[in-house]
Amino acid sequence: HGTSRINEYGHLEIGGCDTVELARRFGTPLYVMDEDLIRKRMREFRSAMAETGLPHQVAYASKAFCTLAMCRLVAEEGLHLDVVSDGELHTALQAGFPPEHIHFHGNNKTPFELEMALEAGIGLFIVDNFVELSMLNDLAGKKGINARVLLRVTPGIEAYTHEYIQTGQEDSKFGFDLASGQAIEAAKLARDAAHLSLEGFHCHIGSQIFETEGFRLVVDKMAAFIRECRETLAVETRILNLGGGFGIRYQKEDRPLPIRQYVQAIADAVKTAFAGEPVIPEVWLEPGRSIVGEAGTTLYTVGTMKEVPGVRKYVAVDGGMTDNLRPALYQAKYEALLANRAAEEPTEVVSIAGKCCESGDMLIWDLPLPSPRTGDILAVSCTGAYNYSMANNYNRIRRPAVVFVRDGQAKVVVRRETLDDLIHNDCLSPEPVQVKR
Ligand code: LLP
Secondary structure, eight states: OTTOEEOTTSOEEETTEEHHHHHHHHOSSEEEEEHHHHHHHHHHHHHHHHHHTSOEEEEEEGGGSOOHHHHHHHHHTTOEEEEOSHHHHHHHHHTTOOGGGEEEOOSSOOHHHHHHHHHHTOSEEEEOSHHHHHHHHHHHHHTTOOEEEEEEEEOSEEEOSSOEEEOSSOOOSSSEETTTTHHHHHHHHHHHOTTEEEEEEEOOOOSSBOOSHHHHHHHHHHHHHHHHHHHHHOOOOOEEEOOOOBOOOSSTTOOOOOHHHHHHHHHHHHHHHTTTOSOOOEEEEOOSHHHHGGGEEEEEEEEEEEEETTTEEEEEESOSTTTOOHHHHHOOOOOEEEGGGTTSOOOEEEEEEOSSSOTTOEEEEEEEESOOOTTOEEEEESOSSSSGGGOOOGGGOOOOEEEEEETTEEEEEEOOOOHHHHHTTOOSSOOOOOOOO
16 A cells, blocks of 8 residues: 555565564554645545535544544645544644634434534534534534534445445434434524524435445435425425545455545445436545555564464464554454565465454464464454554553654654553542542
């Protein structure tokens, strides 16, 4: 992916940086992010959208990977930002991200989060449910603000990797259900809310999607719903946010479409579905994984090994489910190579274990490698999305550092946690507080 290649030392190189040298300088595990590839993906979305001729907006879904440096990069590339918590919002604001280009998602935004976002002057809220609708209206009223909102609709279409499933009865914690009439009811309430301005609708059909049919179906459904809103409620909206979900290539056999193809298909669907309508909506997208996923590589040091005779060889690395939860949580598959022996042919099949006290902490099963030795550097590819952002301190393991690499230079954008960071919030002898009434 991106700027990766094997250099003259037979080492994996990313962004002009020798990964073995990166591991030596910054330690392992280490998240290495290819800055040029991140920028390239953002530009692909922007130019593909521009080519459609439709009014549009692309927001990066920061849940995939959110740090100060990343927010700054998103701002530099002119994308908008999707946040889902006070923490993501704080990160964006501290990075100097323009608040009016931020929108706020989530199925349980707290009063604190709503107030914080209103005060910051964020661009728009994506309202998920009836409780939030009235809470946001009240809070905006108290502040004398008019909050711009989209309503999140659960369209009854869920796309999975290769297939899509149409469910008549949508069972999801997110959004206003379309089939049961919740969505139209919410539109009416939003229309009549004194301190909200209803600008459009949002839907998200899934993640790691490899086809365009799900998008076509959902655009048709949303077009019919928008027509219904106009005809029955006289609600005229101008934004249709179709979420994210564009797939990436974790493994050789994965066949994601080029970004341009997803965007073209969506644009064609919108043009067809809204032909003859008074308003063609602005199309908003919220890609996360497809911006950062392929740009990330995690470097580990090979430690211990164990052979179960005649069964398999376990090769343990100095990280695992603490820095990459996805294999344990979703049985996600990854590819890897030995960064310091990248030109060597595989000679055996091994399984990569993490270091957590948990049998399920396996990063990769049955990986062909040149016979690994203690001290080798293992590079797991495609770890840019939902790895750092889902990292945790299970077993009090420290979270790794993150470096951005570009043109032979590395920048530490997140420093490695220290042992003292782990006990930073612990209180050894706290003053007891009287709580009993
Ligand atoms: N917009 C909304 C409303 C979303 O819920 C999501 C992802 C996105 C955009 C971005 O989707 P993407 O383009 O990244 O597929 N932790 C899981 C993925 C959870 C995605 C949740 N929502 C994973 O590691 O695969």
